[in-house]
Amino acid sequence: MTLRIGNASGFYGDRFSAVREMLTGGPLDVLTGDYLAELTMLILGRDQLKDPDRGYAKTFLRQLEENLALAKEKGVRIVTNAGGLNPAGLAAAIRELAGKLGLDVAVAHVEGDDLLSRVDELNLGKPLTANAYLGAWGIVECLNAGADVVVTGRVTDASLIVGPAAAHYGWARDDYDALAGAVAAGHVIECGAQATGGNYAFFTEHRLGVPGFPVAEIESDGSSVITKHDGTGGVVDVGTVTAQLLYEITGARYAGPDVTTRFDTMTLAHDGPDRVRISGTKGEPPPPTLKVCLNRLGGFRNETTFVLTGLDIDAKAALVREQLEGSLKDNPPAEIRWTLARTDHEDAETEERASALLHCAVKDPDPKVAGRAFSGAGIELALASYPGFHVTAPPSDASPFGVYTASYVDAREVPHIAVLPDGRRVDIAPAEETRELSDVDDPPLPEPLAGKTKRAPLGRVIGARSGDKGGDANLGVWARSDAAWRWLANTLTVGEFRRLLPETAGLPVRRHVLPNLRALDFVVTGLLGEGVASQARFDPQAKAFGEWLRARHADVPEELL
Known part of the structure; x- marks a missing residue:
């Protein structure tokens, strides 16, 4: 049954x-x-x-x-x-x-x-x-x-x-x-x-x-x-x-x-x-x-997000970065990471749409260094930095972070x-018969799809799902028709993948071909640093990594659109 x-x-x-x-x-x-x-x-x-x-x-x-x-x-x-x-x-x-x-x-x-x-x-x-x-x-x-x-x-x-x-x-x-x-x-x-x-x-x-x-x-x-x-x-x-x-x-x-x-x-x-x-x-x-x-405690982390509004966004970001790092020079955190998200729009109808976000994250073995010493230094700039200075949240103590291997x-x-x-x-006895793991040779690719192309988001044609494997990111993409598979298999090479997702350009990327599923699987080594608990990037588990790829534009055959 x-x-x-x-x-x-x-x-x-x-x-x-x-x-x-x-x-x-x-x-x-x-x-x-x-x-x-x-x-x-x-x-x-x-x-x-x-x-x-x-x-x-x-x-x-x-x-x-x-x-x-x-x-x-x-x-x-x-x-x-x-x-x-x-x-x-x-x-x-x-x-x-x-x-x-x-x-x-x-x-x-x-x-x-x-x-x-x-x-x-x-x-x-x-x-x-x-x-x-x-x-x-x-x-x-x-x-x-x-x-x-x-x-x-x-x-x-x-x-x-x-x-x-x-x-x-x-x-x-x-x-x-x-x-x-x-x-x-x-x-x-x-x-x-x-x-x-x-x-x-x-x-x-x-x-x-x-x-x-x-x-x-x-x-x-x-x-x-x-x-x-x-x-x-x-x-x-x-x-x-x-x-x-x-x-x-x-x-x-x-x-x-x-x-x-x-x-x-x-x-x-x-x-x-x-x-x-x-x-x-x-x-x-x-x-x-x-x-x-394996999980270990890696130290302590903290973060502050500065809101930059209106004109001169890059200059405002440069100023507060110079000021904050200068304030911390006597006892700098072991790691400091800046990320500028250009969420601002020109001639915006609301203040929020006119604003960009400058994110600063620090890590250190000492909770005092990553804690009030860092967040206090940021807030002390409130009346001495760029015009319109404010942050998204009040200063906080450091929190412990983990490292996965x-x-x-x-x-x-x-x-x-x-x-x-x-x-x-x-x-329970271990398996008597074992075999060392090895990669599968990629099968022959289908004939490429010819014809006129049009610039369009990849997501019009392909699906994707992504996630984490420790410090590595996995991204699977699939086509929903044989014609789309002919195009996908021949177009989304490792080189094109790196071009579309510049964060991967300097990292090892492996591509695996799964023709029965009309799918490709990409593994990006090291994208997530020391794993999700270390919060190494904006999307620490790479859950939206595939949606970023689908939002990227490429020359897509018109017949697929």
Whole structure:
């Protein structure tokens, strides 16, 4: 029987009501929730510094207070990574909650990902958090032991979906194609409403309302249909699924702890209203190493935004920059970054439209240097600087910032333990068969599209979705017709990409070709500095990076317009 898996969370802070919406909106076998991201691990790490018993997503526990009885009544099993840095603690809290609610609920958890006590042994530096990305087989063991709720720490996002599918169908560890198919389905639904029209490039073509959350109907061979509950907002079509498949990948081979999924093999097909079938996905043995998410406290940061109005914007910016840096010369911050946003318009009808924003951000190991010393120096210029001096917010103290790095360790060095509902601990062996990860050679490109061209925004023809991988940015673009694909594949080279997005000009850029999806995937190394928590740029997670590309103008064939 087809396994129906719904997802009710794409990040820590997602729609609180989604758990109830998914449990009441239609039939489900399993409900998942993804609460972890690189930044979330830092947040949970800081929580745990204050209280060792914390370190998990408290929101999930509150959601269960309202919905655990409903899930039990409907026979829906729950699998979540909300355990964060303390899956055992969350599992214990759920058992306590079930007791208060008078429910007989079997709770299990997966641990072993936390490597903080072994960072010296594994040469991982001095991080605040150190967590390896585990796979799906601990979840499988817990579900096979009868767990109603499975809590994990840091597993790959797709593992929350792969585990229930593998348990349901009895897949072996070398059923790579089936596992890869489940990874594809999991990658689509793990970010919640992004699969149902959220953050979608062509949103103006649909009446989205508030998108519902997605459902994956997974078959025994790993193929799936992505859909949503009837009557919920949003849309599921080939475009929304393509967009999510391209989100935060790094090429045709997508490595995981259980299988390496070939994103260049899958095909998408319309399967009815709000239904898209994913089939043909091929899998390969996983690499011999596991990725490790490392977060450390990097120091303290602060920022001030000066408003520059009217004439002589560049001169006003130069004056306040010279004055502020001069005031800080005796004890300068370790890093100071200026950004001038020319939001001003000539002969503007409102003061706001006549104004530009000069943003100054500083970082330093000393909170005093980055704090009042910096913001006070800026405000002291109020009567001594450019005409019309004011700022967008009052001065503030510095706030701590984090630094993310990724490392890799031999999978055999990382414990993977399923703690079953009866307390038994089962060791999950690492993959016996592994294969070093390598790039896929780009396939032959289609024939170029000839004909007259017209200057137009790229977004008239292509969709895009972008995001972060630590300090790197990922940007996937896709065409919606074969003709547009012929043009896109031959036109958007790495050189043209760099020309359109000048911020990338001095950075390594890799392009990957995915013809089955009529898509290109670009990975820009180092664009985001030391990761989202370091706030290295205006858009620190590169969420709008793709929309910037779509807004850029190029010579587009007239027949595509």
